[in-house]
Amino acid sequence: MAGNFHHLRIGVLAFQGDVREHILVLEELGAQVVKVRRPDELATVDALVIPGGESSVMDKLVRLFGMQKPLREAIASGLPVFGTCAGLIMMADHIVDAIAEQESLGGLHVDVRRNAFGTQIDSFEVDLDMPGVTSEPVPATFIRAPIVERVGEGVRVISQLADGRIVAVEQGYLLGISFHPEVNGDTRVHEYFLGRVAQSVAEKKASI
Amino acid sequence: MTEKNNAPLTGSNRVKRGLAEQLKGGVIMDVVNAEQARIAEDAGAIAVMALERVPADIRAQGGVARMSDPDLIEGIQAAVKIPVMAKARIGHFVEAQVLAELKVDFIDESEVLSPADYVNHIDKWAFDVPFVCGATNLGEALRRINEGAAMIRSKGEAGTGDVSEATKHIRKINSELRWLSSMAKDELYVAAKELQAPYDLVVEVAAAGKLPVPMFTAGGVATPADAAMMLQLGADGVFVGSGIFKSGDPAARAKAIVKAAAFYDDPKVIVETSRGLGEAMVGINVADIPAPHRLADRGW
Numbered sequence: 001m002a003g004n005f006h007h008l009r010i011g012v013l014a015f016q017g018d019v020r021e022h023i024l025v026l027e028e029l030g031a032q033v034v035k036v037r038r039p040d041e042l043a044t045v046d047a048l049v050i051p052g053g054e055s056s057v058m059d060k061l062v063r064l065f066g067m068q069k070p071l072r073e074a075i076a077s078g079l080p081v082f083g084t085c086a087g088l089i090m091m092a093d094h095i096v097d098a099i100a101e102q103e104s105l106g107g108l109h110v111d112v113r114r115n116a117f118g119t120q121i122d123s124f125e126v127d128l129d130m131p132g133v134t135s136e137p138v139p140a141t142f143i144r145a146p147i148v149e150r151v152g153e154g155v156r157v158i159s160q161l162a163d164g165r166i167v168a169v170e171q172g173y174l175l176g177i178s179f180h181p182e183v184n185g186d187t188r189v190h191e192y193f194l195g196r197v198a199q200s201v202a203e204k205k206a207s208i
Numbered sequence: 209m210t211e212k213n214n215a216p217l218t219g220s221n222r223v224k225r226g227l228a229e230q231l232k233g234g235v236i237m238d239v240v241n242a243e244q245a246r247i248a249e250d251a252g253a254i255a256v257m258a259l260e261r262v263p264a265d266i267r268a269q270g271g272v273a274r275m276s277d278p279d280l281i282e283g284i285q286a287a288v289k290i291p292v293m294a295k296a297r298i299g300h301f302v303e304a305q306v307l308a309e310l311k312v313d314f315i316d317e318s319e320v321l322s323p324a325d326y327v328n329h330i331d332k333w334a335f336d337v338p339f340v341c342g343a344t345n346l347g348e349a350l351r352r353i354n355e356g357a358a359m360i361r362s363k364g365e366a367g368t369g370d371v372s373e374a375t376k377h378i379r380k381i382n383s384e385l386r387w388l389s390s391m392a393k394d395e396l397y398v399a400a401k402e403l404q405a406p407y408d409l410v411v412e413v414a415a416a417g418k419l420p421v422p423m424f425t426a427g428g429v430a431t432p433a434d435a436a437m438m439l440q441l442g443a444d445g446v447f448v449g450s451g452i453f454k455s456g457d458p459a460a461r462a463k464a465i466v467k468a469a470a471f472y473d474d475p476k477v478i479v480e481t482s483r484g485l486g487e488a489m490v491g492i493n494v495a496d497i498p499a500p501h502r503l504a505d506r507g508w
Contacts, residue, residue, distance in 0.1 A: 015470045016233035016254065037471070052230045053254075054290055060252040061470045085230070099249065099289050120291065120313035121336050123223045124216040143226040144291065144313070183226045 005029050005194045008201065011036035011045035013071075015061040017053020017086060021182035025190045039070040047080035047173075047197040050087030052143065052180050055114060056099040058086055068105065075107035080173035080200050082193040088176035089114050089146050096149055108174045109152030116147040116165075128179075130159045130168060134188040140167070140179040147178055173200050219336025224358040227291070227313065227338055228422045231255060231359075231445055235435065235466050236424070238262050238449040241280070242287035244458070251462030254445065255291040255314065258284040263320045263367030263503070264450035264489065273321040275303040281310050293340070298507055299325025301334075308337045314359070317341045317352075319506035320366045320449075329507070332356030342426070344377045344504055346384035350405035350413065353421055360419055362443070363504040364427015367450050369491030371428040371437070373504055378425050378441050389417045427504065430455070430488050432468030432481040439472035456486030 012022050014035035026033045026049070036042050048071075050058075062068050075081055075091075083091045092104050092112035099114075117123065123144055127137035140159075148166035151157060159168035159177070167178040173196055181189040217223070234254025239245040245256045260276045261269065275296050285292045291313035296303035298317055303324070307315050317330050319342050329352065332339040338358035343349035349360045362381055364374030384403075388410065391399055396414055400407040412420060425438040426447035435446045448465055455461045464481040471477035499505070 014233075018229040018232060020232070021229060053232075054230065054234065056249070056290065057234060057252045057254055057466070060466070064467060065470070097289070115289065119311040120227050120338065121308070121311050122218065123227065124218045125220055125223055126216040127214050141222055141226050143223065143230055180226060180229075183222065183229055 005031045005198065008032065008194060008197050009034065009044060009046050010194070010197070011042060011048045013037075013048060013050045013058070013087075015053075015065075016057050017051040018180065018182060019051050021180075021185075022049050022051050022084075022190075025182050025185065025187050026194075029187055029191055029194055031194055037065065037067070039067065042067070042070055042074060045079075046201050047082070047193070048074070050081065050083040050090050051182070052085035052087065055086035055089035055095075055104075056102045058090060059102050059104070062090075062105070063103070068103070071105050072107070075105060075174070078173060078200070080193070080197045081107070082175045082190070084177055084180050084182060085143065085145055088112055088148075088178060091174060091176050093152070108169070108171055108176050109155050110148045110169055110176070111150040112146045113149050114146045115144045117142065117145055120144055126161070128159050128161075128167070130189065133158060133192045138181060138188060139184045139186055140181070141183050142167075142179045145178045148176075173197075221358075224338035225421050228340070228359040231291070232422055233469060234445045235462075235469050236293065236445065236447045237452055237462060238447070239284060239453070242283045244453055245284045245287045247459050248452070248462055249288045249290050251459060252466035253290060253462065255293055256284060256288060257293045257295065257316065257447065257449075258312070259295055262450040262453060264369075264454050265367075266320060267367040267492075267501070275300070275306065275321070278306065278310055281307070281312065285310070285312070295321055296330065297321040298323040299328050299330060301330045304330050304335060304339075308335055312337065315339045316361070317357075319363060319503045323506050329355050340424070342504070342507055343381065345380050346388070347403035347405050348507065349381060349419060349423070350403060350409050353419065354406050354409055357421065359421050360423045361447060362423065362425045362427070363507075364425065364429070365494045365497070366427045366503050368428045368494055368497070369430040369451060369454075369489040370494045371430070371434045373494050374425050374427045374429060374438060375441065377427075377504070378423075378438060378443055381423065382442050385413065385417060385419070388414045428494070429465075430491065431485075432464045433478055435465045436468045436472040436478050439469060445469065451489055454489035456488075461485050461488075
């Protein structure tokens, strides 16, 4: 069922966080992977992964190195983006309980609360169903994780906790999840995303 | 209802190591009050280490150094939204229990404080909070991981501003990792004996070519170039103790070190981050410190 992803060039935003784990999973699936920290690197990729990490630090580095505008433009122009944890926060239109002056890139029409579960002692792992992504439950590791508090127009909820809190959403080619499939070495969510990227690349080719 | 009937699991190895993974590429800064914590957060610290005295002052003032007052730790927790770490003495499992009760995000079982047990380290598996421990070589790192550490911090010589010991320790660990990876399977029994580390962990590390947990570097990092050198040497991130708040312009230096850590492999960025930072911490050459006062020798 694994597709052929060798033609896809996937960027991983590499300022900080679990960049290495994402690269390992993407390479295992056969994609070409490049680290992205500069506009010229961003310009070469078919899709972008924003890793887990500390969203406020990622935001600061994105702005310090002139990447906020290029990233916002890329998202607006339809670049597929997959964010985990801090990556989801970076993609959200609005951050609840943000650090002073923290900005997101936006594009994903959701409100996301950062660090919604408490301190590290409240971090947890659980198996989650992700209908439409994979048929079997995904081991989901939540590390000082965010949750989606409000979904806007065009946003599909992919996964919720038992209490109904939303932890995975999709809007067009944007995929945002609260947890870290990459730290489990589970490839299925990435495989789903690469499938979407392949569709996006095919659509772009068809429209030329 | 899309969740399975399994109960959420807290405090697991994956959850503890998971936080360590998220901190990679970041700079963890020592702070002694809420104001410093806010400066660190504003500058882009990935986490702060809450303590009463930075290592340079512990060194200067002497005496027994212990866990910080809970009021100080809570004051810092209230001031910032990034993870807050705190130090317990080596082997002092009750200080660790106190820090866990305060819900710090990470506990540093640290040689910077006076050891409480000269034989045993803390059994870190007994805690839901992740631990970071210091190491000067691979065997020491593996012993700490065997006790449950979720992150290793190469020790360096804290409170000196002299990066030479940090360099020595990270080079030592990396060279021992390469040595281990080059060994035949039937040589790993003796390797485990020489490293004084558990055989199963030795086999795992020999196959992976790296530690199973992130490895940060600490001890004497004082400039953007120091931080970048540690990352070029293979560290996953850096701890900066006295280097920031013992310098002339802490906010500027903190920001510069964060930038340098993100672009550690680009000398052009390191040039820019090194400009106009004012005075670095004064510093002590490690060679001038008599052996009994070297903190890196604590831990076994």
